[in-house]
Amino acid sequence: GIADIKAALDGAKFILMERFAESAxxxxxxxxxxxxEGTLSVRVMTGKENEGAKFQDYxxxxxxLKKVPSHRALAILRGRNEGILSANLIVGDPSDRLAPSPCEGMVAxxxxxxxxxxxxxxxxxxxxxWTWRxxxxxxxxxxxIGRVRDSAEDEAINVFATNLKDLLLAAPAGxxxxxxxxxxxxxxxxxxxxxxxGKVLDHGVIYPTPPKNQVTQSKAILKALCLKYDVSLIAIGNGTGSRxxxxxxxxxxxxxxxxxxxxxxxxxxAGASVYSASELAAKEFPDLDVTIRGAISxxxxxxxxxxxxxxxxxxAIGVGQYQHDVSQPALARSLGAVVEDCVNAVGVxxxxxxxxxxxxxSGLNSTIAANIVAYREENGVYKSRAELKKVPRLGAKTFEQAAGFLKISNAKNPLDSSSVHPESYAVVKQICANASRDVKSIMGDGAFLKAVNASEFTSEDVGLLTVKDILKELEKPGRDPRPEFVTAEFKEGVDEIKDLRDDMVLQGVATNVTAFGAFIDIGVHQDGLAHISMMSDKFIDDPREVVKAGDVVTxxxxxxxxxxxxxxxxxRMSDNAxxxxAEKATPRGERKSKGRAPQRTHSAPPASETSGGGMAALFAQAQKKKSKRL
Structure with missing residues (x-):
């Protein structure tokens, strides 16, 4: 039975709470x-100020809530997961946690x-x-907050994918x-x-830096290698000891x-150490030390x-924004698709x-890829795309999917060096026959190809768009979508962060482009940030309108x-430090609450806080806000 009136009312209260909360x-x-109308209110947990110094901005x-950008959302959620920050959803004044919520009026x-x-x-x-809180x-x-997190993760994955694409499609030195x-x-x-x-000719170790300081011997070794192998480029990793x-x-x-x-x-x-210790690197260079493999990479x-x-x-390439805070399966799917798109865009x-x-x-798996390389090692270089049909397990369907992306430099048939698919070779031959010219002579002849009437060469199997694509490829056969190779010159004497001075003008390389700006390697072992607001003289929505990962910038x-x-x-060179x-030091507004994390606003309220007259006011307040939105 029910013990007393209080027990009866408590039971009724919990039944009503369940019913009140059931309405969709x-x-x-x-x-x-x-x-x-909600606000994401973030505070430092008591006693965590020193431990969480990196989160002090929050x-x-x-x-x-609806305006929290992805990078800030992920930073706040990371701080919360590490026990440094609290993050609560509130409506109204963050400093007055005892004030009635307009949402209570909406429920009533x-x-x-x-x-x-x-x-x-x-x-x-x-x-x-009680039902509300x-x-x-x-x-x-x-x-x-989960919705904010999901949106932030999607954007972070997109940022990583875009940066990865820019990095993969960076200019090759050749x-x-x-x-x-x-x-x-x-x-x-x-x-x-x-x-x-990319074949290894020589390898070793030099000691030009402390503690050995063998500068003269190191220079002599490098000079000898440059002259012996007619070296054009020296690639220096940007890790410890780089400058x-x-x-x-x-x-x-x-x-x-x-x-x-x-x-x-x-x-x-980035990622060189991961590669050097991998099974793939061990298979590729079984007799070389892990550290030497890193230099090769x-x-x-x-x-x-x-x-x-x-x-x-x-x-492992590390061009992502909070990459460890997002869904790893979703990230892997997105990045895998980007890699495949880039490889197919450039060709192999x-x-x-x-x-x-x-x-x-496209169309190849690890087994067939290994068979292609094994056939090459056993029979010598491929002389035509048609030879692919002799590769074990590479059937007609696979050939159809992959052949257009696989090229042969200096092939006997010039079309084998282009992105024209073997299925379309007949169209090219027809174009040549009509003009009484050979394939080699029309490739790169823009004036001739622009004058070709594409509709004359369509058929049941070959549409107008396909013919136009063929003509476009013939105009610039084997074209590489990647840009020309350029390099940044780091300023001499600026080796560490302490060497930097206000208003110093430097060259650098964009290493990571995010939703809020671009990180730039200026040669001091710590990337600087060019915020989106300081990247252009005009308003921009996306930093990638101005710069991509790998770009050289001033x-x-x-x-x-x-x-x-x-x-x-x-x-912007017109800006000054x-x-x-001075602008940064200007207060953005009075802070409402100080210091420590507030208790959660949905803790059980004391009975004395409830006054009957407040309910009508709460509902009126909610209705007023609702009518404003309408």
């Missing part, structure tokens, strides 16, 4: 209201509960308050003999010399006029970024492609925080 219409009204942060209004002085009105008002807010806060240097201090600088195809190694190489090139054609370039090491990614970076797990040379590169070609130093390792940059810092 009410939940949708509250959901819409919170999304429109120690006292309030922002409209939905069920026609009013304060009319009747005996049960105050009790019903209390039930409404204990049941509905908890559910809706989780749901709406078939030039290259020295790769993987810098190190105590362990020395690992050295490899590669020919124009010291760069200086040694720079001095070497200045001191030796015979090396004037040699260029030195700082190259991102650095040199090869300068020669052909796409061919080398496909060997590395995309996530059948006679130089590795198994990992071939695996990314920037100006606006502010340097050595302790927090933060560098503010501008891509003094104005930037």
């Amino acid at each position: 219409d009410l939940l949708q009204q509250l959901r819409n209201f919170l999304w429109t 120690f006292e942060h309030d922002e409209a 209004g939905f069920y026609g509960i009013e304060q009319k002085g009747r005996a049960g009105d105050t009790w019903l008002a209390e039930v409404v308050k 204990v049941k509905l807010l908890t559910h809706l806060e989780t749901e709406l 078939h030039k003999a290259t020295i790769g240097l993987d810098p190190g201090l105590r362990t020395g600088v690992k050295v490899v010399a590669l020919d124009g195809t 010291e190694t760069d200086k040694v190489v720079g001095d070497l090139l200045k001191e030796n006029p015979e090396l004037k054609k040699v260029q030195k370039i700082i190259v991102s090491e 650095i040199a090869r990614r300068l020669q052909d970024p796409l061919a080398e970076l496909v060997k590395i797990e995309p996530k 040379d059948l006679n130089t492609a590795s198994v990992p590169l071939l695996t990314k070609v 920037v100006k130093v606006m502010e340097v925080d050595v302790v927090r390792k933060r560098i503010a940059l501008s891509m 003094e104005d930037y810092q």
